[in-house]
Amino acid sequence: MSTEPAAPPAGGAVTGSGVRLVVEYCEPCGFEATYLELASAVKEEYPDIDIQPRPGGGTGAFEIEINGQLVFSKLENGGFPYEKDLMEAIRRASLGEPLEKITNSRPPCSIL
Numbered sequence: 757m758s759t760e761p762a763a764p765p766a767g768g769a770v771t772g773s774g775v776r777l778v779v780e781y782c783e784p785c786g787f788e789a790t791y792l793e794l795a796s797a798v799k800e801e802y803p804d805i806d807i808q809p810r811p812g813g814g815t816g817a818f819e820i821e822i823n824g825q826l827v828f829s830k831l832e833n834g835g836f837p838y839e840k841d842l843m844e845a846i847r848r849a850s851l852g853e854p855l856e857k858i859t860n861s862r863p864p865c866s867i868l
Contacts, residue, residue, distance in 0.1 A: 772802025775849045780810040780819040787818050790836055797839055802846055820858075822849045828858040835861030 777798065781787040788811065795807050818830035820837065827845050828837045841858045848855055 772798075772805030772846060772850055775802070775846055776806045776808065776823055777846065778808045778810055778821040780812050780817055780821075782813070782815055782817050783811040784814040785816055790818065794837075794839070794842070798842065798846065801843055802850070805846065822846065822855055825855050826857070827855055828861075830861070833859060833861035835863045838862055 779791050779794065781791045788809075791809055795809070798805060798807060816831065818828075818836055819826060820828040820842065822845055828842070830836060837858050838860055841860055845855055845858060
């Protein structure tokens with residue numbers, strides 16, 4: 757009889773293997789820091805995921821594709837994605853489930 761290991765933490769059962777995340781962000785807008793923070797959080801939860809940055813011009817974009825499907829658009833939503841929503845989308849992609857567009861967003865920080 758084999759002893760089963762303890763259940764992995766939430767999100768731990770899925771490694772992100774086979775999932776490709778592409779993040780297009782506006783470099784002149786200073787969104788690289790937001791990308792790096794998001795990429796770090798994603799890699800912590802899904803260490804095997806393929807994350808590709810796509811720095812762009814001054815469009816104000818922060819667009820996220822999972823396996824070629826646009827799942828979040830700052831240009832449409834006006835803010836940045838909530839981490840929990842993106843993690844859920846990655847989990848769904850890892851399981852081969854259909855992806856839905858993330859429509860919730862947090863407002864961008866502004867310094868006055």
